[in-house]
Amino acid sequence: MTTLKIDQVLRTFPVRHGHLPTRALEPIDLSVANNDFVTILGPSGCGKSTLLRIVAGLDRPTSGRVILDGQEVTGPGADRGMVFQSYTLFPWLTVRENIAFGLRERGVREADRDKIADGFVHRIGLSGFENHWPKQLSGGMQQRTAIARALANDPKILLLDEPFGALDNQTRVLMQEMLLGIWERDQKTVLFVTHDIEEAIFLGSRVIVMSARPGRIKAEIAVDLPHPRSYKIKTTPEFIGLKERLVEEIRAESLKVAADA
């Protein structure tokens, strides 16, 4: 049973000459229950990525703390798998070796690593590409491999930072379905950051809407759409109703950002 508690997390970026300190995050409270799929939606620059990086342990909160299963997060670790927006596969490793990277760091034997990695290669639909280098893959294939690499480690929670943000629209929709399929089958606690409203609804059980800088939680909307979900759900009245609501919430924030700029 995994529970993630974000407890009064606040992040201020220190003074850079000539500028006042920036408040990236107002104190944030958020709980994520076992096998929950929570999407964090916000305009660019709202600190949603900062929040995710703090959960990952790649950034430290100025005050407050992140607790995963009763343990305070003090740095990055294999229990929190992360998928980044940029392509972060290791270019010198093949698809199979990339997926097995975390297992190797943990000292899993080579035969076992390959078995686990090949299982994931199959599940992300990249059979036949095991021995390809990242350079030989499309953006969508690279991100699928990155998701498999994080999942192969069997983390308690999967953190995704706009993983499909750089992909074209068609590929993005396919990737969303693939990710949701994996989640529906295997169950995993997921925290997914995005600025795409449809993506946030389609994937999430809950959508957390963040305000423009300084970032704080503005609204929390439950998505009571049944599983398994297919792309067809995007045209149902329930989906469109949720979308309308979120468009209003986000629009207010985007206007604030535009006025500040």
Added chain:
Amino acid sequence: MRPLHPLTSKQRAAYGLAFFVLFVALWASATFGGYVSKTFLASPLTMVQEGWDLLTKYGFLFDIGMTIWRVVGGFALAAIVAVPLGILMGAYKPIEALLEPFVSFARYLPASAFIPLLILWAGIGELQKLLVIFIGSVFQIILMVTVTVGNTRRDLVEAAYTLGARDGGIIGRVLLPSAAPEIAEILRLVLGWAWTYVIVAELIGSSSGIGHMITDSQALLNTGQIIFGIIVIGLIGLVSDFLFKAFNAWLFPWKLA
């Protein structure tokens, strides 16, 4: 010709060869045409004749062998010291802060100026030659490797941390493989510079090597031999560069894929 328009590999080779032909033609017309005195510049034919004599009568192959061994020896010593040190400096900022200013200073000390000192300390034997090349190469390699390792993509390092890598894993399985192709390129570059140092080292206080042959020929005003020696150096450089490149391509296929 259009900007950045590519060439086929055949065209590329033809253009490259054409300039060599042009160069020799200019040289031949200057010497055979009598525009330059034979005392100062030998003709291509004289050069080839002198070169043949050097190889068959004067044991020039032994000199070539000596020079190659000095370059490779001094360069290998420098690489063995500099590459690990550069990796440590690139990875750990306190070590970089400690050593970088000194290495930057030492890099500007001309290796050739150390020759008198090195003769005093190490005599005129092989050790002194190796040390000249070592001094000329080691600081350059350290600095360039430091920069390369320090420039490793941060997102790859972060990804490795979130996959459970610890500091040792970050260095051994991210910084090192990420920097390796560039380090190989640095070594290829510095090996070229090492050739300059070895000849300088052999010009002074040496009894063998290509540089020694060149000083000897100067005393005899044999410009044909001097030019032949210089061309041999150029050819060896070309071949070693080619081998290095091929080796790097074989070592890092992911870079070219």
